[in-house]
Amino acid sequence: MKTSPPIRVIAPNFKRRLSGVTATVVRLVPVQAQDIAIVATGPVIPEHVPQIPLSALLTLPRKPLRVWHARxxxxxxxxxxxxxxxxxxxxxxxxxxxxxxQSGLTRWLIRRMDAVVATSDKTAAYLEAPSTVIMHGIDVKTFAPADDRMALRAKMGLPTQGQLVGCYGRIRAQKGTDAFVRAMIQIMPQHPDTYAIVMGRAVGDDDAYLTALKEEVAAAGLSERILFKPEVPTEAMADWYAALDLYVAPQRWEGFGLTPLEAMATGCPVIATRVGAFEQLIVEGKTGRLVAPDDIPALAAATDEALAETTKLQYWRDDSRYHVLANFSIEKEAQSLIDLYRRLLGD
Known part of the structure; x- marks a missing residue:
């Protein structure tokens, strides 16, 4: 009987709800597992991800030396x-x-790490400890352009005529959901065949925020064109990007922000704010546009211009996919991390 090699790396994910960190672990570990004995652990890990139960950590042999990769x-x-x-x-x-x-606790914890990874140059600048910059990557096989976008929309129950603009993720002020909605309300009279999708989850007090946005859309008479959709599982996200003509990332603050990469990998250009790692992800005027955070008129103008210039938008589509393939594949991220693991393990 074939036995599994000893575990060399453990990637914990202690959160039950879907988050950017959860998505990173779920996508990255299976790729890394092709080259190193890595497992995830946590209360909710999808079946396809190599894993051990949390309880197994207590009885795990003390040796050999392993890497614990916390996020x-x-x-x-x-x-x-x-x-x-x-x-x-x-x-x-x-x-x-x-x-x-970082808080005092976070700084104290970081000082006790053997290595620190920053996901962007901006993040590295905030750290008080030396770090290695390794940017996130995308599974470009899963996140890929649709052969027929209109057929995909029909399958998903989405409008099959006109242009489709999306904004996905947690629904809250920090993520700029209201900025997207108000920008779309502003430009939709100039684009009568355009539809917008707001998709994600509102938690706690953000339920009232979401309700207020729906009321604002209804008051503008756009409830049939600005569509609010519930959160979908991570493995279903690729189709939601591939169905779009344009993706908007309107965040007021962001740590890294995977959604522009996910969109561009499917050939969908992005209008985004200058937060997180977005300035390192998006090539201005080639894969999309960047605007200042919390500047709704600028966000509306950039979106309006992109939708109006359909020939340019098609060039952006082609360049977006190529840009991610060349610079942000998940294999590149996985290998960079594996190289770091092996150095720590002395391999």
Whole structure:
């Protein structure tokens, strides 16, 4: 009987709800597992991801030396507990996507890591510890252009005529959902065949925020053209990008921000704000446009211009896919991380 090689790397994901970190672990670990013995662990890990249950961490043999790759404070704490309370031989890595001054606790935890990864140059500038910049990548086989966008829309129950603009992710002010909605309300009279999709989940107080946005759309008489859709599983997202003509990332603040990469990988150009890593992801005037955060008139103007110039939009579509293939494949991210793991393991 074939036996599995000893686990060399553990990627914890301690959060139950879908998040950018969760999506990163779910997409990255299966790719990394092709070249190194890595598993994820957490309360909710999809079946296709190599994994061990959380309970197995307690009985895991102390040797051999392994890497614990944390992406949240609670996961750094978990790694420290395993190493210093249970005596597991671990090298600890933390990946930071934050672009703000860290709390005292976070800084204390980071100082106890063996290596730190920043997901962008901006993030690295906020860290008080030396870091290696490794930007996120995308599974370009899963996130790929549709052979027939209109057929895909029909299959998904979306409008099959006219242009389709999307904005996906958590629905809240930080993500700029209201900026997208108001920009679309502003430009839709000039684009009578255009539809917009707002898709994601509102949590807690953001339920009222979402309700207010729906009321604003209804008051503008656009409830049939600005469509609100519930969150879908990570594995279903590729089709939602591939169905679009244009994606808008209107965030007021962002750590990294995967959605523009996901969109561009499917050949969908992006209008985005200058936050997170967006300035390093989007090529101005080639794969989309960048505007200042919280500038709704500028967001509306850029979106209006993109939708009006259909020939340019098609060039952007071609360039967007090529740009991601050349620079942001998940294989490139996976290999960069594996190289770091092997250095820490002494391989």
């Amino acid at each position: 949240r404070n609670v996961e750094m704490i978990g790694g420290l507990a395993l190493k210093y309370l249970l005596g597991k031989q671990l090298k600890l890595i933390f990946t930071s996507a934050s672009q703000r001054k």
